Ligand SMILES: [Fe+2]
């Protein structure tokens with residue numbers, strides 16, 4: 001098992017994103033640091049567009065994440081619907 | 090502890106960085122363009138020679154035949170540093186997006202007369218490859234040129250050209266389909282119409298002098314292509330025949346050319362004004378690449394202009410010559 | 421509308437493919453090797469550029485839109501920070517020395533990255549990596565400029581930053597970061613990508629930015645925190661580019677594996693040596709600490725890098741061997757570096773000081789195996805001497821490592837009481853190294869590293885005095901002449917923090933805010 005993570009700036013735009021990540025990745029661990037949230041997961045972390053859209057009540061383009069992203073690790077696979085970070089076993 | 094510090098009036102020790110003060114002649118507040126541009130490139134005590142070009146330093150004045158006492162004599166009249174650049178383009182892309190939406194949502198593409206649609210697909214879509222060449226060439230000028238004042242606008246220009254290639258791709262997808270892109274690429278590779286232009290683009294890709302490359306790409310080729318295609322053909326000729334939606338889809342290019350040519354002119358002017366030797370070299374390049382570009386564009390212009398292509402291309406060349414004369418290089 | 425509806429909508433991947441690689445063609449009027457002259461000589465074999473997987477698929481219109489939004493936010497905060505004298509909100513004036521170190525050591529590298537990615541982007545025949553590299557080139561000029569713009573206001577009120585471009589090209593310790601990036605940009609385009617895209621951006625950047633930026637946040641520096649986080653948002657794209665590049669090269673040909681492994685070994689070590697400056701910043705220069713260097717190394721390299729190299733093991737890539745030595749050094753690195761800068765505070769563009777009792781306790785807690793035993797006694801002695809008016813300034817120039825250019829200050833792996841020296845002969849000259857790893861890097865490419873512009877050698881050769889200086893006149897003061905060459909103002913930019921103008925001004929200005937005068 002290896003940790004993948006994503007870190008986002010803490011602000012109003014990322015609040016629902018973080019909530020969505022927690023919903024979609026029940027094992028994810030959220031670490032709050034000054035002005036930044038780091039979310040760790042084992043081997044795989046998924047960010048789903050639909051979950052975010054349900055929370056914010058408007059269409060969301062996953063590329064909007066660009067604005068508040070601080071860092072991440074793992075291989076990345078991005079489509080219109082989801083962004084996945086993963087390590088290959 | 091948060092204290093309210095707004096009310097404190099303190100006297101600054103200095104108003105800008107010393108290198109800026111030396112250049113602007115006084116310690117006074119400097120613009121973000123100045124602080125983000127002047128002396129940004131390293132100048133001295135390089136550690137190693139490039140393994141890919143051992144005859145030169147990492148940044149080397151001798152990669153070009155142009156001689157400048159100070160490469161920071163170049164100034165971008167738009168005063169683009171990254172932030173100003175990104176904001177300007179974001180605004181233009183907003184307009185472009187609205188234009189694409191307008192044309193798409195009202196089904197205006199379907200209302201285009203068939204011959205206009207056909208002409209547009211044949212003429213515009215292969216130009217995305219030309220823009221791709223413009224992207225590569227400006228990347229090269231940025232990489233191998235000297236001094237941030239000269240090289241910085243080239244990375245903006247490079248990425249603008251990529252953006253234009255992508256807008257042209259969207260035009261192809263909107264008026265045609267992926268098949269339209271393939272057909273345009275076949276024409277670009279095989280049709281006689283395009284071979285002069287493709288040869289021009291490939292020939293510029295092997296130029297090693299960054300200023301000559303700047304001239305061949307930004308001055309000569311774009312200096313003829315944009316007025317001919319976007320101003321003459323699309324805005325005048327096609328619009329008169331019901332092609333206004335096309336002008337909306339290419340508004341980005343029209344506005345972009347009007348803006349960037351000011352920088353191109355300023356650059357030519359500064360290089361030529363430096364010395365008679367520079368003026369002769371730049372003038373020689375401009376004349377040579379202008380003639381090649383005009384010849385290469387002629388068959389392309391015929392796609393939309395037919396027999397009038399010679400006359401209208403000649404007009405564009407004349408305007409170009411007048412423009413260069415104004416920049417101090419009569420050709 | 422009907423025509424539109426009938427068309428199939430392209431997904432992100434297909435759409436991005438027609439927007440980038442669809443633009444490219446195989447030339448026929450010029451030869452590939454003339455259009456792309458720099459891709460063969462490194463020995464990397466690429467059979468199929470189309471196998472490249474694009475990481476973030478950002479077209480230019482989306483790029484402009486998101487980047488403009490970032491810039492709007494960033495400059496709004498910088499403006500507010502400046503208008504409100506935000507600099508007076510930092511924990512204490514010692515903090516500002518990290519900003520000086522950053523603008524003179526790191527920001528100029530962002531600029532080299534900009535030019536380097538323009539070069540690499542132009543050099544690759546594959547349209548996918550080319551576009552990704554050029555986009556990164558554009559981002560990197562953003563980083564260089566936003567840093568200069570954010571720090572510009574500090575320069576108005578504090579010393580040491582006023583001529584940072586000039587300093588970067590000349591000041592002795594700044595040759596460490598400068599030579600690192602010069603090394604990368606003078607390498608071939610593939611090595612550049614492994615050096616910067618992979619080793620630096622992917623493996624090490626978290627160690628530079630996360631501590632620096634959260635350090636700024638902890639210490640009340642909103643301006644720096646904002647540009648840092650804003651730059652990091654681009655970094656995520658750069659990191660995935662770095663990882664994709666390496667996977668791509670490794671998948672193309674098994675013969676690429678040993679070449680890439682050598683580069684990973686080299687650049688992990690080169691990058692780590694540059695991070696010495698970050699280590700001492702974290703442990704000594706932030707008045708309010710975030711985490712220790714050792715902790716940061718454990719989280720961001722040992723844990724995260726461990727996962728990465730496990731992932732790459734399928735290609736036969738292994739964890740760089742230098743990781744073992746780095747693990748041994750992690751208890752010592754920052755202390756040995758800070759001691760050196762304390763010594764040479766006369767010739768640096770920032771101030772140094774001795775940690776106070778609380779800070780010593782923090783250091784002892786974070787470094788239970790090394791601090792009290794090896795470093796506290798040294799500091800106690802220097803402090804005592806300073807109290808007696810004998811603040812120690814070392815005026816003897818140190819021997820530098822030929823590769824990393826750091827003075828030979830590091831101790832033997834496993835023996836913190838003995839300085840580590842290595843040497844090699846090349847064409848009749850002797851070269852010195854701080855470590856086996858730096859020596860190995862030299863021996864792999866001696867013809868490159870003999871070119872190094874070593875600041876100490878250059879001073880001794882008389883190349884670091886202002887033009888027109890005559891060193892033979894009576895009473896010639898070499899140090900003063902070197903400081904003039906650096907354009908450092910003696911007594912203002914350098915020396916101990918305690919006696920500095922920065923300290924006095926900060927106290928006075930803060931006083932004005934809290935008292936009625
Ligand atoms: Fe950067």
Ligand SMILES: [Fe+2]
Pocket residue numbers: 693821822823824825826853854855858
């Ligand atoms: Fe070394």
